[in-house]
């Protein structure tokens with residue numbers, strides 16, 4: 001039985017997110033993006049509406065919602081401002097390793113406090129020499145008595161300078177390669193934790209993206225996630241869970257660009273099939289509609305599989321890869337449909353085009369998604 005309709009609760013959630021995004025984020029987005037500002041105010045409002053910790057189970061103080069609801073939220077918020085949404089979702093992304101592999105005791109210790117305010121988390125995986133190849137991370141961890149000591153530097157970390165909790169992946173036994181990686185939670189106030197300068201990005205400029213530096217950072221041994229050196233598996237499960245939502249963010253960016261293009265064409269004075277009234281432009285709009293609809297469905301499908309306990313490695317990679325590829329195409333075409341007004345900074349269309357590009361890079365580049373999909377096909 002296949003049912004494509006949203007439940008009444010999901011419709012309420014989507015409408016709440018759309019209303020909030022259009023009223024509270026859209027007016028702020030140009031300034032936040034221009035001046036590279038992380039808005040505590042938006043995070044706080046999002047928290048008060050119950051949209052910040054939506055994916056944390058209720059028993060730990062969150063909203064208890066699934067990945068499909070995450071897709072609904074992500075599309076609406078990213079359609080308003082991808083930079084803001086990537087920071088907001090960075091919270092759930094940073095908490096996923098704890099949700100996936102943390103002991104119930106550790107979750108009870110850390111999550112209720114985190115979820116009782118407008119706190120955000122961050123996922124610390126990437127390093128200067130370890131992006132696509134997670135196995136080559138150099139951040140080291142060693143156990144001394146009942147503590148772990150972490151040393152290293154993570155790069156391009158979303159919410160890097162503003163998070164309260166950091167999930168961190170480090171090499172515990174280098175000779176074991178990726179099987180020697182372990183995962184940990186590091187609270188912000190831990191001595192030895194510091195931050196590099198904020199990255200000056202092409203798009204998504206309102207997200208706080210920066211280096212996170214660990215110098216003799218000591219954490220209690222109970223802050224380790226999983227059993228043994230389980231870090232690589234935890235990272236892969238985290239990405240399987242997050243890619244449908246990241247894909248839905250790309251759908252949101254693409255939808256905003258598509259809607260701007262349609263609105264522009266409709267407001268032009270009708271002419272006799274020339275300019276934006278030409279069939280060539282109308283066909284572009286039709287292609288944009290096809291891509292947005294198709295991308296939304298693959299994201300929802302991958303999310304649905306995860307929510308129902310099915311392995312979704314291939315489908316999540318397809319969702320993130322397809323949605324971000326079409327987002328780059330649709331946003332580029334939206335600029336083309338408008339012509340010079342689309343290229344100017346006084347409209348958001350050029351921003352959508354810049355914002356879409358990051359989605360082909362993070363959460364694993366789209367070349368890596370194709371490797372993941374191909375491995376699943378031929379294994």
Ligand SMILES: Cc1cc2nc3c(=O)[nH]c(=O)nc-3n(C[C@H](O)[C@H](O)[C@H](O)COP(=O)(O)OP(=O)(O)OC[C@H]3O[C@@H](n4cnc5c(N)ncnc54)[C@H](O)[C@@H]3O)c2cc1C
Pocket residue numbers: 090122123124125126128130131132133155156157158159201204209358361362363364365366367368371
């Ligand atoms: C805006 C932004 C936010 C980010 N947020 C976070 C975050 O919160 N946490 C975090 O840990 N990281 C984050 N990242 C880092 C991101 O995940 C990495 O940029 C990504 O994994 C790619 O790594 P890289 O940039 O080092 O590229 P590289 O791995 O150096 O790749 C360079 C090029 O080579 C290609 N390539 C590499 N290996 C292969 C291969 N085997 N086959 C084919 N092609 C290959 C890649 O596709 C790419 O085109 C963020 C990045 C950006 C841009």
